[in-house]
Amino acid sequence: MKEEQSRKRRRGKHKKPQKTQPSLLPKHSTKLHKKTHQQKNPSHQSSSSSSSSSLKSSSFLDKMKARLAGGHFRMINEKLYTCTGKEALDYFKEDPELFDMYHAGYQEQMSHWPELPVNIIIKWLKERSSSLIVADFGCGDARLAKNVKNKVFSIDLVSNDPSVISCDMSNTPLRASSVDVAVFCLSLMGTNYASYLKEACRVLKPSGWLLIAEVKSRFDPNNGGADPNMFSKAVCEMGFTSALKENKSSNGREIEWPELKPCIYKRR
Numbered sequence: 001m002k003e004e005q006s007r008k009r010r011r012g013k014h015k016k017p018q019k020t021q022p023s024l025l026p027k028h029s030t031k032l033h034k035k036t037h038q039q040k041n042p043s044h045q046s047s048s049s050s051s052s053s054s055l056k057s058s059s060f061l062d063k064m065k066a067r068l069a070g071g072h073f074r075m076i077n078e079k080l081y082t083c084t085g086k087e088a089l090d091y092f093k094e095d096p097e098l099f100d101m102y103h104a105g106y107q108e109q110m111s112h113w114p115e116l117p118v119n120i121i122i123k124w125l126k127e128r129s130s131s132l133i134v135a136d137f138g139c140g141d142a143r144l145a146k147n148v149k150n151k152v153f154s155i156d157l158v159s160n161d162p163s164v165i166s167c168d169m170s171n172t173p174l175r176a177s178s179v180d181v182a183v184f185c186l187s188l189m190g191t192n193y194a195s196y197l198k199e200a201c202r203v204l205k206p207s208g209w210l211l212i213a214e215v216k217s218r219f220d221p222n223n224g225g226a227d228p229n230m231f232s233k234a235v236c237e238m239g240f241t242s243a244l245k246e247n248k249s250s251n252g253r254e255i256e257w258p259e260l261k262p263c264i265y266k267r268r
Helices: 002-081 085-094 097-110 117-126 143-147 193-203 228-237
Strands: 134-137 152-156 164-166 179-185 204-213
Touching (some): 085 097, 117 143, 117 179, 134 193
Parallel strands (some): 134 152, 179 204
C-alpha cells in the first residue's frame, strides 16, 4: 500500500510541470511575433537607404549637369564677346542648339540679378505711346515684345520663334527711318558692336530713341572697362543727343569708338 501511495505521489509530482507547458506557448508565440516584426525593420531601413541613395545620386547628376551647362554657357558667352556678328551668325548656323544652350545659361545667370534691365525698358515704353515702333536688337526670348502693346521688331542671330527676325544685327531687313525706338539690352556683344549702332541709326526715324542697357563693369575704366564718357561721346557723334547733356555730331569725321570689355562669367 505504501509503495502504491508513493508511486501515486511521484506520478502527481511528475504531472505538475505538464500543466505549466501550455502557458509557455503564448510567450513563445509573442517572441516569434517580435522577431517577425524585427525582421521587417531591416527591409524598411534598406528601402529608406535605397531611396536616400537614389536621391543623392539624382542630386549629384543634377549638379554635374548644371556644371556642364554652366561651362558650355561661359564658353559660348566668351565666343560671342570676342568675335564679329557675322562670325557669331555662322557659329550658330553650324549648330543651332548652341543658341538654346547659351540662352538657358543666360536665363540662369539673370535669375540671380536683383533687377532685370529689360524690365526697366518695358516700364519706359509703357509710360509712352503704344504707337511707337520698336526694334529690339539681340532680343533673346523676345520678352520685350511679349510685354508691351507696341509693334516690336525682335531681332537676333537665331530664330526659334516665327516673330523673331534672324540676321546679323549690323545688316537687318528693316527699312531706313522705319522705327521710333531702337533697343540694345545687354546685346552689344560683338567686336564690331559699332556697326550694330550704325544700323540702329539707319533704321531710326529722325528724333527716334536709342536705348542701351549694359553691364556696369564694361564701362568701368578702373577695371579694364571702357570710359563711359568716351562711349557716350562716340554715340552722340553719330547724330544722337544724350538725354543728360548736349553733344555735337561728328560732321562726317570718323568716330573713335572705345573698346568694350567682354563680359566674361567666372565659375562659382
